Amino acid sequence: MKILVSGKGGVGKTTISALLSIIFSKNSYNVLALDTDSVPNLAQSLGIPMEEAEKIIPLAKNDELAEERTGARPGEGWGILFSLTPKVDDIADKYGIKINDNLKLVVVGSIDASKEGCLCPAIALAKAFLIHVMTSSREIIIVDAEAGAEVFGRGLAEKFDLNITVSEPTIKSLAIARKLIKMANELGVENNILVLNKVVDEITAAQAVKRVFGGEGVEYHIVRYDPEIVKLEMLGKGLDKLNPNSRVFKDVQSLYEKILRIKKS
Numbered sequence: 001m002k003i004l005v006s007g008k009g010g011v012g013k014t015t016i017s018a019l020l021s022i023i024f025s026k027n028s029y030n031v032l033a034l035d036t037d038s039v040p041n042l043a044q045s046l047g048i049p050m051e052e053a054e055k056i057i058p059l060a061k062n063d064e065l066a067e068e069r070t071g072a073r074p075g076e077g078w079g080i081l082f083s084l085t086p087k088v089d090d091i092a093d094k095y096g097i098k099i100n101d102n103l104k105l106v107v108v109g110s111i112d113a114s115k116e117g118c119l120c121p122a123i124a125l126a127k128a129f130l131i132h133v134m135t136s137s138r139e140i141i142i143v144d145a146e147a148g149a150e151v152f153g154r155g156l157a158e159k160f161d162l163n164i165t166v167s168e169p170t171i172k173s174l175a176i177a178r179k180l181i182k183m184a185n186e187l188g189v190e191n192n193i194l195v196l197n198k199v200v201d202e203i204t205a206a207q208a209v210k211r212v213f214g215g216e217g218v219e220y221h222i223v224r225y226d227p228e229i230v231k232l233e234m235l236g237k238g239l240d241k242l243n244p245n246s247r248v249f250k251d252v253q254s255l256y257e258k259i260l261r262i263k264k265s
């Protein structure tokens with residue numbers, strides 16, 4: 001099952017992606033977590049210490065690997081011939097970071113060439129890799145996607161089985177979430193879940209959803225605000241250290257159960 005986690009910046013995409021990755025892997029699912037943010041930080045949320053996480057070169061910036069696989073150096077552009085079908089089938093195994101026995105992380109980085117200001121071979125390599133894994137047979141793929149969600153591009157978007165749009169329970173954040181869900185729908189993603197994150201008051205949150213989505217009807221899932229997360233972050237610890245009895249863990253656990261029901265249907 002291929003899961004896209006989308007939403008505007010700061011709403012909790014990385015938090016939800018990390019916790020879902022941890023929960024799926026602890027339940028014996030084989031998970032590949034992909035960070036496609038231009039400022040990747042999923043590694044730290046998965047418990048990789050800062051010093052180590054900072055050394056990771058995102059695939060979309062790995063010029064050396066791109067040259068090895070495409071035959072082109074950065075700056076050589078598209079004018080010259082380079083391989084558009086580079087070898088990528090070993091990347092998850094060779095360059096993936098092992099988080100636990102069932103969970104691997106690949107830091108892809110942003111594949112948005114316009115944003116990165118280049119049409120470099122490394123971005124071509126990262127895109128080829130994404131397309132490859134999206135058609136692979138791995139059990140669970142969780143993509144922590146940047147706000148602008150370039151992964152919504154044609155050729156990739158339709159391969160997701162589920163889009164989880166994360167939003168804070170505010171009108172502004174929900175308005176963006178609504179657009180993202182609409183986009184996912186139009187691109188052929190069959191299942192959508194709206195995750196209302198950092199919820200303090202469930203009644204007001206439900207009212208905000210009603211105001212923004214009106215009669216459209218959207219399935220939403222509440223994840224409560226949890227100071228435990230803030231505590232862990234202050235200590236520089238990953239979410240693998242989160243107490244399973246904490247609110248946020250329990251709420252993401254029930255999100256996981258909801259996803260399983262979709263997966264089996």
Ligand SMILES: Nc1ncnc2c1ncn2[C@@H]1O[C@H](COP(=O)(O)OP(=O)(O)O)[C@@H](O)[C@H]1O
Pocket residue numbers: 007008009010011012013014015016197198199223224225226227229230233248
């Ligand atoms: N349920 C929650 N309760 C409290 N803080 C949260 C919760 N979810 C996320 N946060 C905090 O909000 C901030 C942004 O979360 P993050 O997952 O990095 O967002 P995004 O990936 O969407 O930019 C982080 O500091 C994170 O710890």
Ligand SMILES: [Mg+2]
Pocket residue numbers: 013014015037041144
């Ligand atoms: Mg993030």
